[in-house]
Amino acid sequence: MTTSNATVPAQHGMAEHSHGAGVPIQIRSARLRSADVADFGPVSRVEEQYRYITSERLAGLDADTLDEYIGDISIKHPEGVTTAWVGSDHPAFGGAGLPEDRPSAAAWGSAEQAYLVTIPGDAKPDCEVQIGINSETTTPSALHVIIDAKPFSRGTVILDHKGSAVLGENVEIIVGDEAEITVISIQDWDTEAVHNSAQFAKLGRNSKLRHMVVSLGGKTLRVSTSAEFTATGGDVELLGMYFADAGQYIENRLYVDHAVPNCKSRVTYKGALQGDKAHTVWVGDVLIRMAAEGTDTYELNRNLLLTDGARADSVPNLEIETGKIEGAGHASASGRFDDEQLFYLQARGINEREARGLVVRGFLNEIIQKIGNEEIESRLSASIEAELERSGS
Amino acid sequence: MAILQIKNLHVTVETEQGTKEILKGVDLTIRSGESHAIMGPNGSGKSTLAYTIAGHPKYTVTEGEILLDGEDVLEMSVDERARAGLFLAMQYPVEIPGVSVSNFLRTAKTAITGEAPALRTWIKDVRGAMDALKMDSTFTERNVNEGFSGGEKKRHEILQLELLKPKFAVLDETDSGLDVDALKIVSEGVNRAKEANDFGLLLITHYTRILKYIKPDFVHVFVAGKIAEQGGPELADRLEAEGYDRYVKA
Ligand SMILES: Nc1ncnc2c1ncn2[C@@H]1O[C@H](COP(=O)(O)OP(=O)(O)OP(=O)(O)O)[C@@H](O)[C@H]1O
Ligand SMILES: [Mg+2]
Numbered sequence: 001m002t003t004s005n006a007t008v009p010a011q012h013g014m015a016e017h018s019h020g021a022g023v024p025i026q027i028r029s030a031r032l033r034s035a036d037v038a039d040f041g042p043v044s045r046v047e048e049q050y051r052y053i054t055s056e057r058l059a060g061l062d063a064d065t066l067d068e069y070i071g072d073i074s075i076k077h078p079e080g081v082t083t084a085w086v087g088s089d090h091p092a093f094g095g096a097g098l099p100e101d102r103p104s105a106a107a108w109g110s111a112e113q114a115y116l117v118t119i120p121g122d123a124k125p126d127c128e129v130q131i132g133i134n135s136e137t138t139t140p141s142a143l144h145v146i147i148d149a150k151p152f153s154r155g156t157v158i159l160d161h162k163g164s165a166v167l168g169e170n171v172e173i174i175v176g177d178e179a180e181i182t183v184i185s186i187q188d189w190d191t192e193a194v195h196n197s198a199q200f201a202k203l204g205r206n207s208k209l210r211h212m213v214v215s216l217g218g219k220t221l222r223v224s225t226s227a228e229f230t231a232t233g234g235d236v237e238l239l240g241m242y243f244a245d246a247g248q249y250i251e252n253r254l255y256v257d258h259a260v261p262n263c264k265s266r267v268t269y270k271g272a273l274q275g276d277k278a279h280t281v282w283v284g285d286v287l288i289r290m291a292a293e294g295t296d297t298y299e300l301n302r303n304l305l306l307t308d309g310a311r312a313d314s315v316p317n318l319e320i321e322t323g324k325i326e327g328a329g330h331a332s333a334s335g336r337f338d339d340e341q342l343f344y345l346q347a348r349g350i351n352e353r354e355a356r357g358l359v360v361r362g363f364l365n366e367i368i369q370k371i372g373n374e375e376i377e378s379r380l381s382a383s384i385e386a387e388l389e390r391s392g393s
Numbered sequence: 394m395a396i397l398q399i400k401n402l403h404v405t406v407e408t409e410q411g412t413k414e415i416l417k418g419v420d421l422t423i424r425s426g427e428s429h430a431i432m433g434p435n436g437s438g439k440s441t442l443a444y445t446i447a448g449h450p451k452y453t454v455t456e457g458e459i460l461l462d463g464e465d466v467l468e469m470s471v472d473e474r475a476r477a478g479l480f481l482a483m484q485y486p487v488e489i490p491g492v493s494v495s496n497f498l499r500t501a502k503t504a505i506t507g508e509a510p511a512l513r514t515w516i517k518d519v520r521g522a523m524d525a526l527k528m529d530s531t532f533t534e535r536n537v538n539e540g541f542s543g544g545e546k547k548r549h550e551i552l553q554l555e556l557l558k559p560k561f562a563v564l565d566e567t568d569s570g571l572d573v574d575a576l577k578i579v580s581e582g583v584n585r586a587k588e589a590n591d592f593g594l595l596l597i598t599h600y601t602r603i604l605k606y607i608k609p610d611f612v613h614v615f616v617a618g619k620i621a622e623q624g625g626p627e628l629a630d631r632l633e634a635e636g637y638d639r640y641v642k643a
Pocket of ligand 1: 406407408409413415433434435436437438439440441442451
């Protein structure tokens with residue numbers, strides 16, 4: 001059985017609901033997965049995964065082959081963490097998932113080697129790995145990163161994307177049994193950059209993953225994140241924050257696959273949009289398979305439209321194949337800036353511009369505060385500040 | 394000595410059925426140090442008056458004026474009015490997700506006085522005012538009004554009144570929904586702030602019980618968009634005994 005129920009909590013100022021089709025267009029689990037780009041047809045609106053993106057937007061990332069990424073990769077990590085370039089014969093390659101669309105498959109096949117970061121089982125929570133992807137090229141290139149968090153490991157991995165690029169990327173995240181890992185992917189590119197990133201997480205028994213996608217700079221940013229539970233007791237938190245300016249396109253696709261019993265997932269994405277033709281897309285697919293009894297899931301997407309001419313698409317899809325679950329829900333709302341909040345702040349002497357800034361920062365802060373890393377938090381707060389500054393609000 | 398004058402105020406609001414006149418000629422003058430109570434039936438326009446003074450964009454003034462020490466208040470934006478010394482404690486304070494009370498209070502204080510308050514004395518002032526209002530110190534870390542109970546929201550409004558030190562304060566049903574203890578604490582807060590800053594007070598209420606703590610100099614009966622009668626504190630007692638029947642029918 002396939003059901004989908006929408007709960008849109010009444011919320012002040014969240015009047016314009018852009019609730020997409022509540023019913024999945026196809027059974028989510030039936031979607032093609034393949035490492036071979038030839039298995040995928042062209043990018044076209046008729047297919048769900050390309051419902052909002054165009055081939056033009058992808059700027060060549062949907063071609064059959066891409067160049068191998070030759071840009072700069074900087075790495076900072078504590079002792080014990082190891083890095084290596086490995087070929088597709090390495091057991092970790094493909095260890096967390098397989099492409100589900102053409103740009104991901106193109107990048108998969110075009111990257112002969114993957115950059116493998118291994119977090120050892122004895123890594124402590126303060127283990128922080130920073131991977132800086134600092135590109136200067138504008139030819140469509142492919143990059144494959146694998147994060148292998150060994151059983152019982154703890155730590156944080158930050159993927160920091162900067163510079164100019166047309167990048168097709170696959171990121172695999174293998175979370176071993178009992179491991180607790182945070183992965184943060186920051187897209188803070190130059191304004192002309194185009195980035196398609198498919199991030200696959202596979203969670204072991206009693207493991208925890210906190211995954212966060214921060215999309216700020218770049219012309220087209222499309223990040224597809226999927227999480228798959230392979231054993232009971234898994235816990236995944238997928239967080240996202242984005243700020244789209246005039247002409248910018250930011251797409252986030254989520255897929256949580258509850259295939260085994262007693263796992264928990266939370267998806268929380270928030271975005272602000274400002275300026276003409278700022279466009280964001282959020283698609284949240286959650287599948288609770290027959291075997292996944294005791295599942296506890298909730299997904300939420302909220303968008304704050306600061307100006308006219310911006311557009312936020314928000315499409316939650318919940319497929320439930322068993323009734324024996326703890327809980328399953330979703331909420332999605334896109335609304336104009338709340339004038340009552342503005343009035344309240346102004347009635348306390350705060351001018352309109354500053355009041356707007358407070359509300360937007362407040363709206364996005366909820367996500368930022370969950371990172372639990374002060375350095376990143378203050379950097380992101382500064383980025384939001386800059387975004388607000390840029391658009392003169 | 395400051396003076397707030399409301400003269401022949403007519404206010405309309407846009408409804409689905411068209412434009413509706415709510416205030417139909419309100420005259421009211423408040424001076425520093427005075428306490429005015431406004432009582433009147435539901436829907437008579439009390440909140441509309443309060444919001445119009447504060448400058449809520451929903452309300453359109455079609456006639457009349459509001460003057461603060463002779464300055465045209467209606468020409469000012471909402472924040473300019475607040476900086477000029479007007480304060481409205483709202484009947485339904487809104488939640489502002491992600492904005493902490495401490496950040497909000499500091500930002501508001503800075504806006505009103507034109508400079509950031511000295512950190513050490515400010516923290517002491519905030520803590521002192523919160524203690525007096527029996528607000529837990531953890532409130533400063535919470536988001537503005539988010540998850541606050543009805544009573545907590547009202548205390549938070551009065552906390553702002555104490556810290557922002559306006560010339561005129563309009564309290565819109567600050568007493569509604571307060572338990573007996575909270576009513577006393579909040580009333581004492583208002584009196585304390587009034588003693589310290591000698592502001593003029595406009596207190597909108599349905600109940601005489603708050604008037605036991607906050608003694609009004611004047612009581613106004615508000616009916617169908619205007620003041621139907623004025624008197625001293627004894628008028629409140631009569632209203633409590635007799636209700637608004639005589640005004641509504643008249
Ligand atoms: N936006 C609006 N649309 C339609 N009617 C409105 C609007 N705002 C106010 N009104 C109407 O104006 C009238 C006065 O409302 P107001 O809130 O000022 O009353 P009040 O005296 O404060 O009542 P209460 O004692 O219940 O708080 C009411 O009939 C109300 O329904
Ligand atoms: Mg009212």
